[in-house]
Amino acid sequence: MEKSAVFNGKLLPYLLLVPQLIITFVFFYWPASQAVWQSFLREDAFGLRSEFIGLENYQALFAQPEYYAAMLTTLVFSTLVAVLSLSIALLFATQADKNLKAAPVYKTFMIWPYAVAPAVAGVLWFFMFHPSLGTLARPLRWMGFDWNPVLNGNHAMMLVVMAAVWKQISYNFLFFLAGLQSIPKSVIEAGAIDGAGPMRRFWTIVFPLLSPTTFFLLVVNVVYVFFDTFGIIDAVTGGGPAGATTTMVYKVYADGRLGGDLGGSAAQSVVLMVIVIALTAIQFRYVERKVQY
């Protein structure tokens, strides 16, 4: 879509673009290209000398058992968070979509965790499930469950998953609710006239019509789990115990900052970039195809 009426400035449009372009080049393109370039270099510990070593950083990376462990952790973590937060949010959204008097109030109460910083959400959940002082850790212990996220990797994973899901429900809820409200009521009424009950109507009419929303949310959620949960993991577990909650993004941070391995960290960044670009591309293709009919 193009405007038919426009101005014919010669210099002005460039001047208007300059602030954004400068910031984009300095803080986006330059560092992103540096990340790619650095992934082919080996730097000494003081960053004084560097030499071109081709793909050695990548070879070293893919020879590391820890890297595969981080990939697996990321996969488990993102699957759990995406599936749980999507299904819980869908349940709440379908209820809030019913003609309830108090629906707007519930909506307000459901959406505000969006505004809570992931790191703060992590701290809240850690406090609730802290092995010695957590309010909800006590009943677990009392039931004979040896709960200890500080020492037990699976427990630590459960804790970061819960905090991440809690934080993400509100976002998915909003989009599901918007999706549900855009479904024409007549379609559902037609289903009811044909004798379909609420459950059947949901699975055969509503859910298929929600699939573009669901797909969009799936991609956004995966990207969220990849990056925004850094704060949760760093605040709650620090990637531990014994690397049980070290995701790929956390490893980029840990290897670069704590390990001082900038080449290896850059190679990991590049692998992540490829994954995110692929996800985004898939989403655009899919969304575009949806728009056509």
Next chain:
Amino acid sequence: MVEHRPWNDVIAYAILTLGVFIVAFPVYLALIASTHDAGTVVGGNMPLSPGSQTLENYYRAIFVGGSRTSREPVGHLLMNSFISALGIAVGKIIISILSAYAVVYFRFPFRKTAFWIIFVTLMLPVEVRIYPTYKVVADLHMLDTYAGLILPLIASATGTLLFRQFFMTVPDELLEASRIDGAGPFRFFKDTLLPLSVTTIAALFVIQFIYGWNQYLWPLLITTQDSMQTIVTGIKKMLTTTDELAEWQLAMATAVLAMLPPVAVVVFMQRLFVRGLVETEK
């Protein structure tokens, strides 16, 4: 609803109430913990009703800081968070409304290229290029400055896309009419386009303010002095002492303070926030 069944509403209310409970409980606990003294919280038998130490805890968190570590009082960190969140929101709105204006209302060589150069930034969050970005900021001597906290986070296309979408819906007749009145690009922008954009600007402001306030990894990396931290990064430092020594009642007071501004913004600006969110993501 198509048919009315009384139990249908009951189930809906029950599920939603459970949902609100799940959403609210962690925050309720934090609130409660911030009103008790250290012993009650650490003892592991904290009651579920408020204690009597509220004022003292918040006073200490904001103005004094913790006793066991040399930590910054939170009041200062709150100010850093405000400045960087405001800077990110305002900065992004300014650069993106200008660039969207150029892309939509002008025809010039490389227009498409410029748009794509900006558009590509949607794909890569700052987390992927943290170290190279850190190096750029360090080379520009922007570590421990507000500019360093703000500028790298406004380098993305979301705002430009939102304004572009909105400008596309503005009727062409408005431009023609103001042309007849003899208005140039500046007057049209100031007198016609800007007033029409107020709600879009407000929606983007809400989203970017929250985004900026909640940043964690970036401020963690580029601030070396405690005095330049934001409240979200500061909260973790309160807990990095060994468990028994952490002052949980102060950490929870800090958590409450860190949540208050963005949550208030979402609750009071709900309509704008929802609109902006749904529009930017599409």
